[in-house]
């Protein structure tokens with residue numbers, strides 16, 4: 001059974017929290033991506049953010065290239081139960097690792113604020129006809145205002161981290177939000 005249908009205001013509040021965590025990650029020297037995991041009642045059961053630029057700690061995996069926001073969420077939850085009732089909200093379309101982890105766990109729904117036209121894998125989940133990827137419902141960019149906010153937040157990182165063709169895809173997808181990025 002998929003998670004309960006959630007209204008736009010619910011999406012908005014959880015995506016705002018993911019964006020808040022993304023800004024927290026940026027302030028801490030990591031990549032600006034945040035995520036929250038929400039149960040069937042709409043309660044946040046875990047928060048996570050990118051920690052690639054930070055030291056390892058007893059509570060969090062850090063100092064690793066794979067210390068992405070979604071992995072931070074999944075590590076903090078530990079054993080994921082009733083995954084089909086859970087919704088993962090992220091500030092940015094998950095990468096192949098994090099989208100793959102979500103599908104592997106059978107998370108009922110993944111919602112992201114902003115597309116990542118180079119590094120994102122959420123579209124692969126949405127389009128896949130592989131039977132192991134059928135349990136995860138995908139909701140891209142349900143809130144245009146937060147989509148733009150997320151694009152502005154991540155654009156400098158996209159320019160820095162992605163190859164030229166990756167940045168070109170970002171320019172094409174988000175022309176206004178990438179126009180002033182140096």
Ligand SMILES: [Zn+2]
Nearest residue numbers: 068095097098
């Ligand atoms: Zn990832």
